[in-house]
Amino acid sequence: MLSSTVFIYLQLIVTLSLTLGRKAPGTLHSRNSFYVGGEYSNTEIAFGQIYVEHLVPADVTRPLPLMFICGRGQTGINLLNTPDGRAGWADYFLSQGYEVYLIDQPSRGRSPWQKSVDGPQTTLNTTYIESHFTATARYHLYPQADLHTQWPGSGVAGDPIFDAYYFSTVPSLSSDLETSQKMRHAGVALLERIGQPVILMTHSQSGAFGWLLRDARPSFVRAIIALEPVGPPFINAVFPPFASLRPYGLTELPIQFSPPLMSPKDLSPQLVNSIPNVACYEQISPARQLVNLADVPILVVTAEASYHVLYDNCTVNFLKQAGVKVDHVELGNLGFHGNGHMMFLEKNSDEIVDQVVHGWILEKGLGRKIQSLPYFRYGFTIMPTRLVMLLKATASFLSHQAS
Ligand SMILES: *[C@@H]1O[C@H](CO)[C@@H](O)[C@H](O)[C@H]1NC(C)=O
Ligand SMILES: *[C@@H]1O[C@H](CO)[C@@H](O)[C@H](O)[C@H]1NC(C)=O
Numbered sequence: 133m134l135s136s137t138v139f140i141y142l143q144l145i146v147t148l149s150l151t152l153g154r155k156a157p158g159t160l161h162s163r164n165s166f167y168v169g170g171e172y173s174n175t176e177i178a179f180g181q182i183y184v185e186h187l188v189p190a191d192v193t194r195p196l197p198l199m200f201i202c203g204r205g206q207t208g209i210n211l212l213n214t215p216d217g218r219a220g221w222a223d224y225f226l227s228q229g230y231e232v233y234l235i236d237q238p239s240r241g242r243s244p245w246q247k248s249v250d251g252p253q254t255t256l257n258t259t260y261i262e263s264h265f266t267a268t269a270r271y272h273l274y275p276q277a278d279l280h281t282q283w284p285g286s287g288v289a290g291d292p293i294f295d296a297y298y299f300s301t302v303p304s305l306s307s308d309l310e311t312s313q314k315m316r317h318a319g320v321a322l323l324e325r326i327g328q329p330v331i332l333m334t335h336s337q338s339g340a341f342g343w344l345l346r347d348a349r350p351s352f353v354r355a356i357i358a359l360e361p362v363g364p365p366f367i368n369a370v371f372p373p374f375a376s377l378r379p380y381g382l383t384e385l386p387i388q389f390s391p392p393l394m395s396p397k398d399l400s401p402q403l404v405n406s407i408p409n410v411a412c413y414e415q416i417s418p419a420r421q422l423v424n425l426a427d428v429p430i431l432v433v434t435a436e437a438s439y440h441v442l443y444d445n446c447t448v449n450f451l452k453q454a455g456v457k458v459d460h461v462e463l464g465n466l467g468f469h470g471n472g473h474m475m476f477l478e479k480n481s482d483e484i485v486d487q488v489v490h491g492w493i494l495e496k497g498l499g500r501k502i503q504s505l506p507y508f509r510y511g512f513t514i515m516p517t518r519l520v521m522l523l524k525a526t527a528s529f530l531s532h533q534a535s
Contacts, residue, residue: 158219159226161189168325169238169318179249182318183208183242185234187222193229193501196331196354200234201319203336205256205301207241208234210335214477215297216284221476224485229501233330235322237338238314239305251310253303258289261301264371265473266294268437274370274409280437281470282478297477304337308377312340312384319345329354331498333489336473337362340383347387347424355429355498357489360440360473363447366401369410370439381415381450389420389454405446412446414453421455429496430456433488435471436464461488 163185170181185208200222202210211222211234222232239245245253262270267287268277285293305311319341323330332353334342339361346353365381368374379396380387386396393399400416430451434444441462448460463471468484475484493499 158223159189161187161226163187167243169321171317173246173249175248177246177249179244179246180238180314180318181243182238182315182322183236184322187226187232187234189226189229189231191229192231194499195502196329196498197231197233197326198225198333199322199326199330200232200333201237201315201335201338201341202235203334203338204304205261206335207236207300207302209241209300210234210476214284214481215300216293216479218481221481221485221489224482224490228490228499230499233322233326235318237304237311238318239311241302245303245305250305250314252306254306255303256301258298261298262288262294264439266297268439268472274439274442276437276439276441278437279464279470280472282437282480283472283474284477284479297474308337308340309384311337312344315341316344316348316385320348323349323352326352328352331355331357331493333357333359334361335359335476339363340378343382343387343422343425344385346428347422350424350428353428355431355493355496357431357433357492359433359476360435360438360444361432361447363440363450364410364412364443365447365450366413367411369443372409374409374411381454382447387422388424390423391420393420404449407442410442410446412443412449414450417453419453419455422451423455425451425454425456429498430458431489431492432458432460433475433484434460434462435473435475436462436468437470438473438475440473459492461492463488 165183165185167181167183170178173179200208200211202208211220213220222234225232236243239250239253263273266283268280270288272278285291287294289295289298323345329352332342332345334356336359339358342356342358342361346356363382366378367376378384381399399420401413402416403411404414405412432444432448434440445460448458451458463475463484466488468480471478471480475481490499
């Protein structure tokens with residue numbers, strides 16, 4: 133097994149660095165990487181596959197792995213380290229006994245962009261990143277921008293922490309529709325390969341994929357954590373132009389409503405609230421229900437100084453109207469002040485993941501500790517959940533044989 137080899141190798145490194153008097157940073161884990169979801173074009177090249185990193189702590193003590201899909205312009209590196217050199221959220225979850233899956237979206241980062249098959253790409257420039265994410269107070273594009281204090285460093289090009297972050301920004305497919313189609317395809321392939329339920333965490337542009345993947349494979353998505361998911365329903369807000377988007381409310385692609393839609397127009401969006409630069413729409417009542425999202429715990433997290441604070445409530449209301457149970461946490465109300473859209477990279481990122489995100493997972497009973505089975509020095513681990521699945525499969529096989 134590749135992962136066992138990597139594991140032994142990591143143990144070797146740890147032993148060596150301890151011998152040399154240096155402590156290995158972060159949580160001891162094994163790392164496996166693979167590609168999934170590719171298809172062949174008629175020119176005999178593969179496209180649409182995503183790069184996946186699977187991190188497994190030495191002690192897996194939680195039943196559900198965490199799967200993370202980054203937002204626009206980002207890659208799985210989002211959770212590995214913060215740009216100011218601290219351990220990222222992936223390490224936090226490893227330290228708590230969770231397996232972690234990090235992915236690069238199709239045609240992004242380490243996932244190939246094929247010139248003849250994939251559509252055009254866009255790169256976010258420094259002005260965009262500074263004004264929306266890292267130095268919002270300097271630009272003041274929305275009222276809460278001034279509250280931003282948690283980005284480490286000045287947040288502008290030339291600052292070493294900004295540069296470390298900005299250099300990790302990569303081109304993304306320009307079309308939201310194309311991205312959605314490719315990401316749903318690859319995301320389903322990954323969920324099937326993992327083969328057990330996960331906690332799916334999304335951020336920003338990938339927010340739509342939380343809803344779509346749960347809709348496509350309800351049994352494999354046990355919970356959704358949406359960090360400032362793309363919104364609000366049906367239309368862009370805060371930054372003009374206010375283009376109509378997301379014809380199914382929160383997604384570009386069809387998602388299952390009950391009663392079913394003949395056309396997205398059946399949702400008949402109605403303006404329910406309007407503040408400067410934010411038009412909030414809901415369905416005309418009685419609202420169609422998002423049936424595949426009805427029974428999954430969902431957490432939406434919104435930061436105090438992010439532009440999302442102006443409309444995440446509208447996104448949450450749309451979900452609730454469609455029969456979805458959502459817990460909406462506004463960080464400012466919990467005493468986490470001054471965060472922007474990239475809260476998982478900011479100065480108080482450790483407190484947010486521990487108290488807000490993991491706190492919620494535990495509150496929902498999704499992180500209940502399981503007995504970690506002894507692992508043997510040869511780098512061999514048995515996931516307890518997999519063992520249970522294996523036993524169940526064996527039992528069902530034997531009962532079929534008997535009958
Ligand atoms: C940076 O990107 C924004 C948004 O895409 C664009 O409007 C602006 O012109 C770009 N700035 C420069 C200097 O090209
Ligand atoms: C959402 O929150 C903003 C900011 O607090 C507020 O102005 C707006 O009215 C709220 N919108 C809805 C639909 O509740």
